[in-house]
Amino acid sequence: MSPAAQHTDYNALSDEAFRAEVRAFFERHYPENLRYILRRARWQEMKDWWRMLYEKGWIAPNWPRERGGMGLDASKMLIYAEEIERHGIARPPDQGITQVGPILMQYGTAAQQTFYLPRTLSGEIIWCQGYSEPNAGSDLASLQTTAVADGGQYRVNGQKTWTTLAHDSTHMYLLARTDRQAKKQEGISFFVLDLKTPGITIRPIRNLAGHEEFCEVFFDDARLPRDALVGGLNQGWTIAKALLGFERLNIGSPRRPQYALRRLEMIARAKCLLGDSGFADRFIALKLDIEDLAALYGRFVGQVRRGEPLGPDVSVLKIWAMETWQRLTDLLVEAGAEEGVLSGVREFAGVKADILTSFYYARPATIYGGSSEIQRNILAKHVLKLPS
Amino acid sequence: MTTAEAEPPSNDHRAMLRDSVADFVARAGDVGRARRLRGNAAEYDRAVWRTMGELGWLGILVPAQHGGLGLGLAEAAIVAAGLARGLAPEPYTAAAVLAVEAIAGGDNEEFKQQHLPRVADGSLLPVLAWQERAGEIETSGGETQAAPFEGGWRIGGVKRFISGAAGADAYLVSAATEQGIALFWVERGAPGVTLEIEPLADGRHFGTLRLKDVTVRRGHLVASASVAARAVSLALDRATALCSAELVGVMTRVLDMSLEYMRTRKQFGKAIGSFQALQHRAVDLYIQRELASAVLEEVVTALDRQPDAARRALLASRAKARCAEAGLRITREAIQIHGAIGFTDEYDAGLYLKRAMVLAAWLGNAAWHRRRYSALSAKAGL
Numbered sequence: 001m002s003p004a005a006q007h008t009d010y011n012a013l014s015d016e017a018f019r020a021e022v023r024a025f026f027e028r029h030y031p032e033n034l035r036y037i038l039r040r041a042r043w044q045e046m047k048d049w050w051r052m053l054y055e056k057g058w059i060a061p062n063w064p065r066e067r068g069g070m071g072l073d074a075s076k077m078l079i080y081a082e083e084i085e086r087h088g089i090a091r092p093p094d095q096g097i098t099q100v101g102p103i104l105m106q107y108g109t110a111a112q113q114t115f116y117l118p119r120t121l122s123g124e125i126i127w128c129q130g131y132s133e134p135n136a137g138s139d140l141a142s143l144q145t146t147a148v149a150d151g152g153q154y155r156v157n158g159q160k161t162w163t164t165l166a167h168d169s170t171h172m173y174l175l176a177r178t179d180r181q182a183k184k185q186e187g188i189s190f191f192v193l194d195l196k197t198p199g200i201t202i203r204p205i206r207n208l209a210g211h212e213e214f215c216e217v218f219f220d221d222a223r224l225p226r227d228a229l230v231g232g233l234n235q236g237w238t239i240a241k242a243l244l245g246f247e248r249l250n251i252g253s254p255r256r257p258q259y260a261l262r263r264l265e266m267i268a269r270a271k272c273l274l275g276d277s278g279f280a281d282r283f284i285a286l287k288l289d290i291e292d293l294a295a296l297y298g299r300f301v302g303q304v305r306r307g308e309p310l311g312p313d314v315s316v317l318k319i320w321a322m323e324t325w326q327r328l329t330d331l332l333v334e335a336g337a338e339e340g341v342l343s344g345v346r347e348f349a350g351v352k353a354d355i356l357t358s359f360y361y362a363r364p365a366t367i368y369g370g371s372s373e374i375q376r377n378i379l380a381k382h383v384l385k386l387p388s
Numbered sequence: 389m390t391t392a393e394a395e396p397p398s399n400d401h402r403a404m405l406r407d408s409v410a411d412f413v414a415r416a417g418d419v420g421r422a423r424r425l426r427g428n429a430a431e432y433d434r435a436v437w438r439t440m441g442e443l444g445w446l447g448i449l450v451p452a453q454h455g456g457l458g459l460g461l462a463e464a465a466i467v468a469a470g471l472a473r474g475l476a477p478e479p480y481t482a483a484a485v486l487a488v489e490a491i492a493g494g495d496n497e498e499f500k501q502q503h504l505p506r507v508a509d510g511s512l513l514p515v516l517a518w519q520e521r522a523g524e525i526e527t528s529g530g531e532t533q534a535a536p537f538e539g540g541w542r543i544g545g546v547k548r549f550i551s552g553a554a555g556a557d558a559y560l561v562s563a564a565t566e567q568g569i570a571l572f573w574v575e576r577g578a579p580g581v582t583l584e585i586e587p588l589a590d591g592r593h594f595g596t597l598r599l600k601d602v603t604v605r606r607g608h609l610v611a612s613a614s615v616a617a618r619a620v621s622l623a624l625d626r627a628t629a630l631c632s633a634e635l636v637g638v639m640t641r642v643l644d645m646s647l648e649y650m651r652t653r654k655q656f657g658k659a660i661g662s663f664q665a666l667q668h669r670a671v672d673l674y675i676q677r678e679l680a681s682a683v684l685e686e687v688v689t690a691l692d693r694q695p696d697a698a699r700r701a702l703l704a705s706r707a708k709a710r711c712a713e714a715g716l717r718i719t720r721e722a723i724q725i726h727g728a729i730g731f732t733d734e735y736d737a738g739l740y741l742k743r744a745m746v747l748a749a750w751l752g753n754a755a756w757h758r759r760r761y762s763a764l765s766a767k768a769g770l
Contacts, residue, residue, distance in 0.1 A: 274766075281755075284762040292710050295682040316678050319671075373668070380667035384647055384674060387659045 008057070009065070011073045019079050025056065026087045036088035036259060038354065038361045040213045043126060043168035046092040050123045059121055060097045067105065068121050074304045085255035093165050096120035096127035100173050100192065107190070107231035107239055116192065128195075130160040130174035130217060131240070137162075138374050140175075141184045141237060145219060147176035147191060152226050154178075154191070156199075156219040162368075166202050166215035170195060175236050182234065190236035191228045198222065209360035249301070249310060251369055252317025254294040257325045261290055263353050264332050270349030273335055282331055289324045296320065312382040315375040322365040323372060329355075329362040402466055409470030412443070419736050422475035426591025431554035432477040434513070441510025446484045449626075451492060455505030460692035461626060465633035465684065472637030475743055477592055479515065479552025481634060483507070486627035487514040490560050493619030494571060494611030503573075514573075517547035517559040517597050518620055525752045527620040529562045529569035532599065536565070540605040543572060546598050551750055553595025554585050560610055561599065562620055567613035571620065572604045579603075590742040621697065625704035628751045629687055632711035635747050636681050639711075639718040642740040643677055646670065646725045666725065673721055676714035683710045702764050705757040712748035712757070719744040 010018055029052055034045060053059040061080045063069020072080060101120055104113050119125040136143035145158025156176060166172070172193055179187030195202065199222030204212035231239050264283070273279045300314055333340040336348075336355045345354045366372040380386045416436055417424075425432065440446055448464045450456020457463075464485060471480050488507060491500060491514070506512035520530035532545025543563050550559065558575045574581060580602040585593040611619045647670060650661030660666055687707040691700060719741040723730035730737045748754065 280762060281758070284758050287765075288706060288709055288758065288761065291706060292679045292683045295686040296679055298686065299682050313678075316675050320675055320679065376668045376671040377664070379671045379674065380661075380664075384667075384670055386647065386650055386661040386667050386670065388662055 008070075010070055011076055013076075015075065015079060018076055019083060022080055022083045023087070025058075026083055026089060030087060030089055034090050037090050038357045039209060039211050040165060041090035041092060043093055043165070046090065047123060049089075050092055054122055059123075060101065062098065063101055063105075063121075067101075067117055069101075074307060078301055078304060081250055081253070082255075085253055088259070093126050093128070093168055095129055095173075096125060096171075099129065100127050103173070103190070103230065103239055103242070104192075106242070107235070109227070112192070112227065112230065125171050126165075126169045128163050128166045128169035128172050128215075130163060130172045132162045133159060134161050138371055141188070143175060143177060143188065145174070145176045146180075147174075147178050147189060147224070149178075150223075154224040154226070154228060156191075156193075156222045156224060158219050160217040160219075161205075161214075163202075163215045163217050164213055166195070166217050167204050167212070172217070173230075175240055178236075179234050185237040187234055188236035188240075189233055190230045190239045191224060192230055193222075193224050193228050197224065207360075208363060209357055249297075249304065249314055249317065252293075252297055252300070252314070252321040254290055254297050254321065257290045257293065257321060257328055260325060260328050260332070260358060261287060263351070263358070264328060264335060266351040267332070267335055267348045267353055267355075270351050271335060279331075279335070286324070286328055286331060289320075289327075293317075293320055293324060312378050315370075315378050315383075318369065319366075319372050319375050319379075322362075325365055326362045329359040333359050402463065405463060405466050406470060408443070409445075409467055410473070412439075413470060413474035413476060416474070416476070418474045419739060422477055422591070422739065423736075425477050427587060428591075429554060429585065429593075431552075431592050432479065434510075434555060436476075437478050437513065438510040440478065440480075441508065444508075445480075446488075446510050447508030449485060449488045449492070450504050450508040454492075454500050454508070456488075456508045461629060461688045462692055464630055465688050468630045468633040469637035469640075472634035472743070472747075473641040475590075475638075475739055479513075479556075481627050481630045482515050482550075482552035483513050483556070485630045486516045486623050487560055489623035489626050490516050490571060490619055491610055493615065493622050495615045496607070496610055496612075499573070499607065499610055512558070513552075513556050514558040514560055515550055515552045515556045515595075516562075516620070516623065517550045517553070517574075517595075518562040518624075519549045520545075520547060522549065523756065525624065525756065527562070527569065527617050527624065529564040529616075532561065532563040534563035534565050534570060534572060534604075537603075540603060540607075541565075541572060541609065543574070543599050543602045543604060546596065548594065548596045549750070550595035550597060551592075553583060553597065554593045556595075559597055561597070562616065565613050569616050569620070570609060570613045571611035571616045573608035573610050574599065574602060574604060588746050590739070590746045592746065618697070622700070624751065625700050626691060628704040628708050628757075629684070629691055631747055631751050632680075632684055632707040633688070635711040635715035635744060636677070636684050638740050638744050638747065639677050639680065639715045642719050642722045642737060642744075643670075643673055645737060645740075646673070646722045649726055669721065669725070673718045676717055680711045680714040683707055698764060698768055702761060702768070705752075705761040705764070708752060709754045709757040709761060712754040715744040716748050716754075 030049060034041060050059065058070060060069035061072045061077055065071035101117060104116055116125065131140060133143050133145060145160060147154040147156045172195055174191040174193060175188050176191060177187050178189040199220045201218040203216045205214050205216060206212050268274050268283060296317060300310060300317060303310060332355050339346060340355050343356055345352055381388060444457055445467045447456030448459045452458035468480050491504060503512060507514060532547065534541045534543045543561060545563060547561060556576065558573055561572045561574050562569055563572060580600045582598045584596045587593055650666060650670060651659055653660050684707055687703045690703050722737045723741060726737050729735050
């Protein structure tokens with residue numbers, strides 16, 4: 001069990017004191033070589049940091065204190081997330097903390113909670129998300145992987161894909177079809193499973209940046225025990241949808257584009273580009289796009305701080321943050337000219353940068369977490385009230 | 389930070405103000421009134437202006453000791469945006485913001501005592517005459533000269549692009565003196581003063597003021613050379629933010645009109661708002677409006693905390709750069725969304741486009757403000 005967290009009420013601290021404490025800890029303990037990395041960090045790189053946060057009682061800021069979390073309120077959560085961004089701390093495979101934990105606490109049985117929650121905290125169990133399929137991406141509800149009840153077990157057949165860090169994970173949370181007759185959202189159930197179950201094959205997929213971060217996962221008559229089911233049968237869609245708001249706020253944070261902008265500015269300065277009016281015009285427009293993103297972000301943050309739920313309009317933030325980040329990396333490549341297409345970390349008059357990797361990792365930003373087009377559909381329907 | 393977040397009483401009074409501006413605009417005749425007054429040399433309605441004075445709106449930025457309410461830009465922005473939604477032709481930003489701030493920023497206390505209460509109640513309507521060349525927002529006084537003589541000053545020069553000049557009672561004229569730029573009060577129709585008005589896209593006018601050996605008495609030196617440059621640049625920055633608020637009012641109304649049209653207009657047997665190409669286009673306009681209103685809110689709040697001159701200019705430029713760009717884009721695309729009806733004079737969308745064009749150009753367009761922002765932020769090492 002995580003030792004410290006149960007005793008400390010961080011919400012009783014002032015925002016400033018809490019921020020100072022978090023910042024000091026991050027600055028003292030987080031490994032310098034893992035700051036601001038562009039790719040997803042692997043478990044091997046992150047496990048010491050995980051251990052350190054776990055021992056400090058800080059691995060699960062969103063979980064209640066009686067479960068070994070920090071029990072932070074919305075305002076403190078935001079500070080915690082801001083300090084992670086500010087220090088450039090890589091994201092560990094944290095879906096157990098952000099997704100599975102809260103879902104099990106709400107929908108899991110006592111036995112499921114007792115087994116999974118402490119092991120998720122300690123890092124003994126690492127989770128990956130089995131949602132997307134080759135024919136179910138943006139239209140997730142049309143997923144075809146099946147789980148068929150068979151003598152007290154579920155037999156799973158099908159294929160998941162774009163499963164981030166499946167090869168670093170021990171367990172998966174899975175959406176599978178349990179009723180073929182029902183309307184597509186209503187025939188889906190939510191399962192948790194051990195990836196060592198016979199019949200499961202994991203194959204990494206190399207991405208544009210040359211890294212193996214996501215995987216294909218094949219199910220060939222994999223047999224799950226009855227207690228792999230979480231919540232009621234055919235309740236999976238409701239369960240999966242319950243946890244979206246805060247993530248979209250995080251994804252819309254201006255930190256990442258701000259960091260990329262500083263790199264761009266340093267390179268532009270090193271290459272004397274700011275005196276070129278064509279470049280300078282585009283640069284300043286981007287800089288303002290990011291400043292204005294921060295203003296918009298601040299508005300949603302204010303809403304969270306006041307304890308108001310986030311509405312569907314938060315999609316605005318994801319679209320603008322990610323599309324602006326993309327345009328920024330486009331300009332970065334242009335600023336590099338011939339050097340902008342050289343692989344690896346290069347030096348521009350003393351400024352080290354990996355322009356291509358920045359460019360590559362901005363590409364899927366408008367695809368994952370609901371593509372920009374899906375976000376626009378959501379806004380058109382639920383905010384602008386346009387007919388379908 | 390923490391105090392600004394919880395102020396329900398002030399949010400209540402702001403919501404009430406917003407409602408009362410909306411009521412006022414509706415009762416005064418909304419866009420129909422703007423349509424009727426287009427091209428009219430008087431440009432706006434002084435009776436409506438007096439009513440706005442009685443409601444206290446013209447005195448929002450006038451200090452309480454001079455008969456005003458002594459409130460901030462946050463309140464003035466609500467009025468400006470609300471009036472702009474109905475395309476009211478009255479020169480709220482030009483007179484109740486730009487001119488008021490210039491007078492209040494001056495160092496002639498007696499003048500303030502005598503004139504500001506009348507500006508606040510609407511019986512006296514001054515505008516600022518500082519600009520001489522298109523695309524140049526400088527506060528040096530330009531080529532207009534003022535020379536002292538026994539009883540006061542003699543001024544000669546030409547000022548252009550004066551918004552609200554058509555029906556104004558007096559002009560605050562910037563002119564170079566031996567000590568630097570100063571600000572003078574010149575009354576309409578005074579000997580040597582001529583005003584020409586030029587028609588604008590939106591049916592209002594810019595004025596050109598020609599001053600030939602105009603005498604101004606000593607008591608009408610509104611801001612002496614020791615404070616005038618500062619007063620004018622402060623007034624310009626604050627008015628720029630309010631012009632941005634007008635743009636937000638314009639873009640919000642025209643976006644609402646366009647969305648309503650998309651919900652009701654049918655082609656191919658369906659509401660055109662059901663077509664994804666149009667939906668995504670509308671969402672992009674909505675994103676721009678959200679950005680513009682978020683920036684405006686942040687900038688107005690920050691300006692009300694009296695930042696130093698460099699920061700103030702950065703804030704004003706940020707607001708205008710976004711709001712002008714977004715205002716133009718949304719009003720232009722509103723025409724496209726409406727199709728042919730949007731290109732008719734009879735339909736209101738075009739009136740919003742034209743107002744947005746004038747507001748975007750006045751007090752520095754988006755490109756000008758991006759350049760200024762760039763220069764200032766480089767200087768500040770941001």
